Amino acid sequence: MDKAYLVLENGTVFEGEAFGALGQSLGELVFATGMTGYQETITDPSYAGQIVIQTAPHIGIVGMNERDEESSKIWVAGYVVKDPSRMASNFRAERTLQSDLIAQAVVGISNIDTRALTIMIRDAGAMRAGIFSGDAIKSNAEMIAKVNEAPEMKGRKLSDVVTTPNRYTISAKGGRIGSVAILDLGIKKSTLEHLSERGLDVQVFPADVDAKTLLAEKPDAVFFSNGPGDPEASNAQVELLREVLRAGKPFFGICFGNQLLGRALGFDTYKLAFGHRGINQPVMHADTGRVEVTAHNHGFAVKLEGDQAQSPAGFGLVKVSHRGLNDGVVEGLECQDIPAFSVQYHPEAAAGPHDSHYLFDKFIQMIKERR
Template sequence: MTTQTFFSPKPPAVLLLEDGTRYSGDAYGSTGSTLGEVVFATGMTGYQETLTDPSYAGQIVMMTAPHIGNTGVNADDEESSRIWVSGFVVRDPSRVVSNFRAESSLDNDLLTDGIVGISGIDTRAVTRRIRSGGAMRAGIFSGDSLSLSDSEQLDMVRGSIEMSGLNLSADVSTREHYTMAPVGERIGSVAVLDLGVKTSTVRYLAERGFEVHVLPEDSSAEEILALAPSALFYSNGPGDPGASDRHVNMLRTVLREGIPYFGICFGNQLLGRALGFGTYKLPFGHRGINQPVLDKSTGKVEITSHNHGFAVDAPLEGVSESAEGFGRVEVSHYGLNDNVVEGLNCLDIPAFSVQYHPESAAGPHDAMYLFDRFREMVIAQADHTDTTNNAGENN
């Protein structure tokens, strides 16, 4: 007796770019319509970490790796409590989940969180289109939304919000202050401004001996200083750094108090602005877990995890003077693909930042040392403060 397995046909779907390019495929996840900035992520693994990274809010994410979903999903790999992408694009979704850690399938999570996606399209062609035309607005249409005419769909895409000038911090930040206890010996406390922080970042800070206070993005400088933190940390997050004047001004206030600072991704761009540099939008951004970055201090090349569409405009070589009075600043890291600034180091105040994600939960761990560098900087600053205070008392 021969048993045959029949797969029911998937509903049709369309990916439409704002330049009018259309790609027909199959609905994946929820059906309906969704709008956002379409970007591509270049990791072969880490789709769950990507989907639950708040930095991707407002974006339709396309995976360049062709086969997605084969390892399923699990609670341990989530970077937040939900999927944040506006839409999801893959070439070949796995029909089978095969991993001992899997607790559910990617398809189920997309349906549960109402994420509209598309599969079965030539993602290489879309990637080449974005690389030549730049990141652009797009829409995914399936189900009832396919009854709209081509021109009506294109009007929806072109009428959607652009990422430039957009502040999304309030959409992704925690609503309430919460704390994570230090692991092992407590070395101090760190105030984390949640601009879209990832769970692994908070955990790695706690593992370095910090008592971690995660604060809503609308916290004031006075509220931060009232905690008497040993350090301040600005997280990753979505949106345009040029639309975050309040966070920039607050950072300047805290830096003038001599409190050590570490920023990643969005936090790097905001440090750049606080120091007096500008920021600008990249043609198609850096996303994925295989981006080569040079550490100028060591000459080592790190393979790093990225998700950013904006960058700091600062000279790669030499030492600059902060236009805001924070002393000397140098670019510490830069990207080897396109010479984009990937890190800043302040020489006269205890502050540094990187553009990429050192926690890299889904990929290489080349940059994990930055959490240790932050710990060492905070300890050194505390020792310096104690020495200064003791000298003052002796006088």
């Protein structure tokens, strides 16, 4: 096996074996805690610019298949696993994880102590890192220098990298209820399916669309998707959302869309130490006291002290609808004076859990009430 090195910006170097393509990969090093759903993870556009550590030790046994892809490609900048499966053993498998990583030039590393690495990130916070294999291997000093030259995630705008280049439409399935305009900031296929299957004609717009163009289609509602990057670097989308809210359109945002709603309402966002990533994150629903097990992928959050506050931007009262139980992070916003709400997590959760599918039904009900 070819040697590979994982190099952290703090100077730590892990030696392992190459997994996937040979070469060099740079990005923000983060960990994902799901024991399943690795295909949904690596094809999620929200992971653009990030090197992902899988905390589950054995990865790849169920292979890869077209149905479970959340987008058209693998988006992770690099991939770190402890023990990759030597074969794909599942009736739905069409390819192996290794073959897809190689085919899409994704550089990875295996057979390192991912538990020690995860603890390091948990204690020190997410940091820049690089994976080096093949001809990319240099001296430790040279590789560390490469890592420290890489851009930090804070301040990065990545929606333009992951968005659709052209507008497209998906027709409603079953009885038509209305239409929704979606700002594609890195949307997942499962989200589109949830909306169209509930009777919505889905109009997907590139991230750089302006409010006039989007609202000219007279959508019954607007949806902002998940996506990568720093919400403080997305001022144009924040202004677009303010126009949507002023127009009185029902709004639902998830993940990055939640952060942009927070900013549009006038609240600040901030970078988490190591973020939330995985399909086993507990969240409390404030109104019911119900605990949902949810899927997450975010490194930033909305800053809102207390359980409610007036919108500094003039949109009325805003309640914190959900909070993360591990650290109290704001995981949902619900406006009391305008038809708008959002959650920080991923209610589509294709790999599970399905506790939060009701949020799509809530969106549909909001549309029906406003028509």
